[in-house]
Amino acid sequence: MKVAGLGQSSLDYIAFVDRFPEEDTKAEVTDFTVQGGGPVATALVSLSRLGVKTFFSGRVSDDHAGVEIRRGLKAEGVDVRGLKVQKGGSSQLAFILVNRKTGSRTILWQRPTVSPLSPSEVSPSFIKDKDFLLLDGLMMDSSVRAAKTARAAGVPVMLDAGRVRPGMLELAALSDYIVASEEFARGLKLTPLDALKRLSSLNPRAATVTLGARGSVTWAGGKIFRLSAFKVRAVDTTGAGDVFHGGYVYGLLQGWDIQKTVRFASAFAALKCLRPGGREGIPTLKAVLKFMKSAGARVLAYG
Amino acid sequence: MKVAGLGQSSLDYIAFVDRFPEEDTKAEVTDFTVQGGGPVATALVSLSRLGVKTFFSGRVSDDHAGVEIRRGLKAEGVDVRGLKVQKGGSSQLAFILVNRKTGSRTILWQRPTVSPLSPSEVSPSFIKDKDFLLLDGLMMDSSVRAAKTARAAGVPVMLDAGRVRPGMLELAALSDYIVASEEFARGLKLTPLDALKRLSSLNPRAATVTLGARGSVTWAGGKIFRLSAFKVRAVDTTGAGDVFHGGYVYGLLQGWDIQKTVRFASAFAALKCLRPGGREGIPTLKAVLKFMKSAGARVLAYG
Numbered sequence: 001m002k003v004a005g006l007g008q009s010s011l012d013y014i015a016f017v018d019r020f021p022e023e024d025t026k027a028e029v030t031d032f033t034v035q036g037g038g039p040v041a042t043a044l045v046s047l048s049r050l051g052v053k054t055f056f057s058g059r060v061s062d063d064h065a066g067v068e069i070r071r072g073l074k075a076e077g078v079d080v081r082g083l084k085v086q087k088g089g090s091s092q093l094a095f096i097l098v099n100r101k102t103g104s105r106t107i108l109w110q111r112p113t114v115s116p117l118s119p120s121e122v123s124p125s126f127i128k129d130k131d132f133l134l135l136d137g138l139m140m141d142s143s144v145r146a147a148k149t150a151r152a153a154g155v156p157v158m159l160d161a162g163r164v165r166p167g168m169l170e171l172a173a174l175s176d177y178i179v180a181s182e183e184f185a186r187g188l189k190l191t192p193l194d195a196l197k198r199l200s201s202l203n204p205r206a207a208t209v210t211l212g213a214r215g216s217v218t219w220a221g222g223k224i225f226r227l228s229a230f231k232v233r234a235v236d237t238t239g240a241g242d243v244f245h246g247g248y249v250y251g252l253l254q255g256w257d258i259q260k261t262v263r264f265a266s267a268f269a270a271l272k273c274l275r276p277g278g279r280e281g282i283p284t285l286k287a288v289l290k291f292m293k294s295a296g297a298r299v300l301a302y303g
Numbered sequence: 304m305k306v307a308g309l310g311q312s313s314l315d316y317i318a319f320v321d322r323f324p325e326e327d328t329k330a331e332v333t334d335f336t337v338q339g340g341g342p343v344a345t346a347l348v349s350l351s352r353l354g355v356k357t358f359f360s361g362r363v364s365d366d367h368a369g370v371e372i373r374r375g376l377k378a379e380g381v382d383v384r385g386l387k388v389q390k391g392g393s394s395q396l397a398f399i400l401v402n403r404k405t406g407s408r409t410i411l412w413q414r415p416t417v418s419p420l421s422p423s424e425v426s427p428s429f430i431k432d433k434d435f436l437l438l439d440g441l442m443m444d445s446s447v448r449a450a451k452t453a454r455a456a457g458v459p460v461m462l463d464a465g466r467v468r469p470g471m472l473e474l475a476a477l478s479d480y481i482v483a484s485e486e487f488a489r490g491l492k493l494t495p496l497d498a499l500k501r502l503s504s505l506n507p508r509a510a511t512v513t514l515g516a517r518g519s520v521t522w523a524g525g526k527i528f529r530l531s532a533f534k535v536r537a538v539d540t541t542g543a544g545d546v547f548h549g550g551y552v553y554g555l556l557q558g559w560d561i562q563k564t565v566r567f568a569s570a571f572a573a574l575k576c577l578r579p580g581g582r583e584g585i586p587t588l589k590a591v592l593k594f595m596k597s598a599g600a601r602v603l604a605y606g
Contacts, residue, residue, distance in 0.1 A: 013316055015398055015411050020326040024407035032396060032413050034367055064337055093335060095318055095398060097411070104327035108318050108400070110335050 001253050003047050004127055006057045006117070006146050007040030007136035007160075009073070009083070010092035010109075011065040014238060014277050020099050020106065030100065035239075035277035036072035037094065039136040039160045042239045045076045046246030046268065046282045052253065057082030057126055058139070061114045065091040076279070082126050089113040098236055098276070105238070119145035128153045132249050135175070136160045140167040147174035156205075156252070160245045163187055172199060177252065178207040179245055185209055192217055196224065206258050208248070210241055216266065220258040227262050230270035230295050239278025244269040247288075267292045304556050306350050307430055309360045309420070309449050310343030310439035310463075312376070312386070313395035313412075314368040317541060317580050323402050323409065333403065338542075338580035339375035340397065342439040342463045345542045348379040349549030349571065349585045355556065360385030360429055361442070364417045368394040379582070385429050392416040401539055401579070408541070422448035431456045435552050438478070439463045443470040450477035459508075459555070463548045466490055475502060480555070481510040482548055488512055495520055499527065509561050511551070513544060519569065523561040530565050533573035533598050542581025547572040550591075570595045 014033050021027035036042070044054040056078050060066035062085050069091060073080050092112035098105050116139035126146075127133055133150040135143045137159060144167065150157045151174060159172055161180035164187030172178050178199050185195035192209040196219050199207040206220035215229040247268030251261025268288050275281025283291070317336050324330035339345070347357040359381050363369035365388050372394060376383050395415035401408055419442035429449075430436055436453040438446045440462060447470065453460045454477060462475055464483035467490030475481045481502050488498030495512040499522050502510040509523035518532040550571030554564025571591050578584025586594070 013398065015413075017411065021409050021411060023323040023402065023405075023409055026410045026412065029396075029398065029411045029413040032393070032398075090335070093332075095316065095332065095335075099326065102326075106324050106326055107329040108320065108324060108332045109329065110318075110332040 002053045002055065002130045003044065003132045003134060003249060003253075004055045004057070004130040005040035005044045005134035006122065006139070006143060007038060007134070008092060008112075008138035009036065009038035009041040009056070009058050009060060009069045010094055011068050012037040012094050012096055012238065012278055014096045014098060014236065016098045016100050016236075016276065018100055020097065020104065031276055033277040033280065034068070035279045036069050037239060037278045038092070039138070039162055039242050039245070040134045041069075041073060041078075042242035042278050043134055043160065043246040043249070044078050045073065045279050046243045047250060048077045049282045050246070050250050050285050052250065053079070055079040055082060055126065055130065057117065057122070059084045059086055059114050059117055060091040061085070061089040061112070062087050063090055065093045072279075082123070084117065084121065086114040096238060098238075103234070117142040122146045122149065124149050124153075127155055130155055131253060133157045134160065134245065134249060135171065136162060137165060137168050137171050140165065140171065143171055144174065147171060158245065158249055160242070162241070169202070172204070173202045176205045177248070178202070178204050179248060180207070180209050181241060182209065182211050193224070208262060210244060212237070216262060218258060218262050225259065227259075227266055230267050230291070232270045232273055234273035236276045237273050240269045240273055242278065243272045243282055263292065264288065267295070305356045305358065305433045306347065306435045306437060306552060306556075307358045307360070307433040308343035308347045308437035309425065309442070309446060310341060310437070311395060311415075311441035312339065312341035312344040312359070312361050312363060312372045313397055314371050315340040315397050315399055315541065315581055317399045317401060317539065319401045319403050319579065321403055323400065323407065334579060336580040336583065337371070338582045339372050340542060340581045341395070342441070342465055342545050342548070343437045344372075344376060344381075345545035345581050346437055346463065346549035346552070347381050348376065348582050349546045349575075350553060351380045352585045353549070353553050353588050355553065356382070358382040358385060358429065358433065360420065360425070362387045362389055362417050362420055363394040364388070364392040364415070365390050366393050368396045375582070385426070387420065387424065389417040399541060401541075406537070420445040425449045425452065427452050427456075430458055433458050434556060436460045437463065437548065437552060438474065439465060440468060440471050440474050443468065443474065446474055447477065450474060461548065461552055463545070465544070472505070475507070476505045479508045480551070481505070481507050482551060483510070483512050484544060485512065485514050496527070511565060513547060515540070519565060521561060521565050528562065530562075530569055533570050533594070535573045535576055537576035539579045540576050543572045543576055545581065546575045546585055566595065567591065570598070
């Protein structure tokens with residue numbers, strides 16, 4: 001099985017503290033990790049860990065972060081031949097301060113100055129022989145081109161709708177599966193349930209709105225169900241959403257029904273939270289299946 | 304000319320923001336730089352830029368930061384054969400958040416878990432053929448051994464006294480030149496002037512207490528003088544003290560008198576502040592000499 005993904009990639013510097021520092025003071029970091037990030041990029045890494053062949057397309061600078069982003073994806077077995085490297089400028093990076101006591105995450109991020117992929121850089125051959133295409137809509141023009149190419153070739157498309165941006169609903173309308181965040185719902189000025197209904201009106205095969213520790217709501221075949229989250233002692237929720245998307249695609253590729261698919265995605269994401277950073281804690285298939293047997297996550301029907 | 308240095312080394316991640324973030328929010332970073340740090344390590348880099356042959360001894364882990372620390376020093380021409388690499392553990396690193404509007408520096412730092420150098424690891428040959436030895440007292444036992452070896456071999460010793468730590472005054476008593484920070488004076492519960500008098504009682508050839516933007520006070524040959532700082536539009540003061548120490552050693556190596564030496568160190572450090580990070584802005588000799596001609600920094604005698 002082969003999954004292609006097109007989107008943003010970043011380098012995350014994650015520091016853990018026992019208290020959030022006041023300005024102009026010193027505070028000790030108890031743990032520090034540098035890991036790659038980006039919605040589609042981390043979803044592909046999670047699929048790679050499950051044994052799926054993955055292919056990433058996007059753009060980084062040739063700066064330190066860009067080199068590390070590329071190296072990190074390659075080390076996880078992601079094919080990065082579609083990841084263009086631009087001379088000069090800066091790649092996206094984020095410095096994330098996690099308060100161990102409160103779980104708060106303070107994010108300092110640097111906007112990338114490299115150009116987004118242009119539609120003409122989306123090679124049809126990158127998409128046509130794949131079993132799935134993952135998009136995050138962070139490079140809108142090329143995402144739309146990729147979604148259209150996929151539809152024409154019969155390749156199912158999943159959109160990770162993290163935030164409402166111009167063109168995002170149009171891109172959602174070109175997608176077979178839409179997994180949106182709670183922030184996306186807020187961006188639409190809707191409750192998660194109403195946002196889900198709005199997304200379902202775009203005629204996807206299924207749509208899900210994730211709610212963090214409160215689980216998720218999913219629409220499929222005219223029905224809505226809620227799934228509570230697996231209870232874990234989370235160390236760091238960075239990348240949990242991205243891993244959820246990877247697990248979701250994995251379930252669909254296995255031909256599982258939507259409830260089992262969402263339940264798997266949820267367990268997959270929960271286990272990731274046991275380790276710091278977006279990628280270090282991504283578990284093996286065996287570990288997820290074992291965890292799902294032992295731990296409960298109830299599916300609640302909504303009529 | 305050859306200068307040896309023994310001390311701590313670290314990797315600094317420096318992010319610039321227009322406002323200090325509130326906990327659990329997102330803020331945009333306007334600039335980001337990764338540069339090596341550590342008092343003696345950066346002082347050696349500054350001497351290296353001035354054309355002096357430099358040699359560093361210390362210990363890092365084989366982690367990402369350790370690899371970058373070593374690479375950064377090597378790239379600046381510092382001889383790192385005395386920098387031991389320990390398998391496992393973590394090197395020292397710091398995440399520094401600089402508020403562009405207020406100039407505040409919020410420092411998140413990770414304590415290194417690698418062992419300090421032991422005295423038996425201080426090879427006499429590392430010190431004996433050098434013209435100067437720089438110490439920061441961050442690995443006390445090996446620093447004391449190094450200072451004693453240097454004295455026996457007639458190699459002058461400069462101590463960068465950043466903070467009062469156990470054994471620091473004993474190490475200062477073994478040093479020919481003592482350059483202390485204002486924080487060191489506070490640690491002694493003394494005013495800078497009284498701290499300077501206390502240090503002069505240890506019989507160095509000269510002692511200086513640096514006061515940041517307020518300049519410095521120096522004792523030499525029974526006299527005390529104050530030097531105001533050079534006025535620059537500082538972008539980042541990270542490493543300014545370390546560069547001051549490098550400039551101080553440089554002046555002494557040239558045989559300049561103490562006033563010219565301190566004035567040079569002060570100009571050298573001021574120019575560094577024009578660029579972000581501890582090392583990027585370290586100027587060339589030509590640039591410092593030109594700046595000193597054009598810009599004033601008054602020497603005030605204290606009787």
